[in-house]
């Protein structure tokens with residue numbers, strides 16, 4: 001038996017919340033991308049929210065999205081606020097906002113998703 005989360009009531013603890021969470025995450029990243037050039041703070045708020053939705057629903061953020069933001073400051077990593085350097089089979093991405101770096105394995109060849 002699973003333990004319920006919080007108190008009951010009108011909560012819709014439906015069976016397909018995973019799908020809804022995933023949809024939400026996609027939508028939030030879309031919004032974050034739209035806001036990024038205009039309002040960096042709001043863009044970060046969307047990413048933060050997407051991460052919250054992800055952890056609350058135990059829904060993993062898809063890998064291509066996961067690679068597109070800074071884990072430390074929640075900024076979307078765009079060419080203007082990040083630096084990418086390919087090192088062998090790895091892509092090193094530095095967030096110019098907080099200085100965090102991440103390494104992305106390029107073995108699978110999904111670099112186009114990152115540099116888009």
Ligand SMILES: [Zn+2]
Pocket residue numbers: 070071072073074075095096097098099100
């Ligand atoms: Zn950062």
